[in-house]
Amino acid sequence: MFRLSKLSDYAVVLLSELGRANEGAVRNASGLAAATGIAEPTVAKVLKLLAGGGLVTSQRGAHGGYRLARPLAAIPIADVIAAIEGPIALTACVDGHVGACEVECSCPVRGRWDPVNAAIRHALSEITLADMACPAWTLTGAARLAEPVV
Amino acid sequence: MFRLSKLSDYAVVLLSELGRANEGAVRNASGLAAATGIAEPTVAKVLKLLAGGGLVTSQRGAHGGYRLARPLAAIPIADVIAAIEGPIALTACVDGHVGACEVECSCPVRGRWDPVNAAIRHALSEITLADMACPAWTLTGAARLAEPVV
């Protein structure tokens, strides 16, 4: 199974939370932590990663915080994963590392996963955060989301 | 990055090796280890997993070994990964586990990654081992493939 980092999961939650209500609003880390139920240090870490990836913009100083850099519909899930976990690739041997393999010529791995990587990258580029938003929410508990839970 | 297990990588190598030459031939674990450069105990482990997944058939006893259950072109890479690493899913919370989440109602994760999982599963089902075979080989050394190398 593809062992996606839990941090990426948090990232989707936080981005969705940011995308709710008025998208231009600035939210600070502690407020987002309270709204999502994720531990505050973790929230801060994820937001910093997302800021580094250009998915959110940060405002420092008093009353600072984070806001979405683009609307949710313009954020493919591939970008989120890339921001949190680095470039999308299946194995270590895949990107670069040419010549580092010990079995070398008999190593049929080099470049072999490339089509798989490309296929996954493509698949993940087609799905945006807006697509992932609330299968259950929109149906049952949209109202519950307006208020910070937990 | 999608941290695909190294075992899956070995599996592809071993299956490709099995698919070379005459596909019906029986190869034992030590021979495959020698041909691929992978440590023998690891080869045995991978082959056992593949046999459990029905990708190879095993013959016990003296002069026993493994052979492909189907031709390479009939083995999607998704089957290999499923055999080695279990069912394909991005996170633990995704499949089943309903109600096991601590944040529960505020956990926007449940079911959310489903479209992503489906997209990846689909992508991996479209690519067979035959497709992955030798991007470099087919160009330069197609002839080399006809005969068992190394």
Next chain:
DNA sequence: CGCAATCAGGACCGGAGGCGTCCTGATTGT
């Protein structure tokens, strides 16, 4: 002008799980 709030960046540690190995038993051809 000083202070408080907030993000930026990195260091640090604990725990989980993958990876590789090995051992014992079952099966089969010679």
Next chain:
DNA sequence: ACAATCAGGACGCCTCCGGTCCTGATTGCG
């Protein structure tokens, strides 16, 4: 009967993720 080979599980090392915390830079407010 023996040797070869696979089946299945147990086990330990080691890497890496996760979560936390600390210090410094930036900015608005009193």
